Amino acid sequence: MSGYATPAFAFTPNLLPIAGAVVQQSQTLPLHSDEHVVMLRKVVRERAIELQFGLVDQTKLVTAASEIARNTLKYGGGGEVRLQNLMIGLKAGICLTFVDDGPGIVDMERALTDGFTSGGGLGLGLGGARRLVDDFEICTAPGEGTAVILIKWKR
């Protein structure tokens, strides 16, 4: 699918989406360039349409995905994202797991604060993305990497 070798992540987060959820259509995409971010936005949009998300929820999820993908690229030095559809009973959702083997996040509280940035941006990426999805989780180890999980449920 891409010319990149699967990164050998030193950092393997032990994070499962949600207890009791059935995982369907798992897919992994690389995140090594701007074009990959655009591709991810397109694929996430298609999945959200397939699950009949409303237009606002589609837009929120795609925007959150774009923010976190940029972080993976910019701060994590690239990585990959796993896309999964989740089912709990009749409830459907989309789970995105972003993993990089970059430097990790040292001060999580500050990283999540609006307006704080270490990279010259606006500092809205993490905190903003958290507001746009239903479930948000970060797992990070300094020097080893970062994993960010986003879940949006169909309303």
Next chain:
Amino acid sequence: MERIPILRMGKLLLVTIQVDMHDRLAMTLQDDLTDRIVKDEAKGVLIDISALDLVDSFIGRMISNTAAMARVLDATTVVVGMQPAVAITLVELGLTLTGVKTALNVEKGVALLEKSMRR
């Protein structure tokens, strides 16, 4: 290299963004627009984002910065055609595009620019 076209109409510059912009493309547009404002002595810039189904913090920042740069170069910027779902998402994200003039469509945007140029 991929570029977003900028059209000149009198003292106005018109940009219609019709592709899903990656970050480099957004930065190129910002550079091109500021160059053209000076070269064409433009007084107004109209950015039509009606075809954009996503404005994230990077694109939002590009729009804000472009408007600020245009202001310093004596031109007014109006952003038109934002989709409602994009507006909802943008504000929830924490971006309110303070200082950026907006209009619902191109017609209203041009009217706003012409009004601001008459002053």
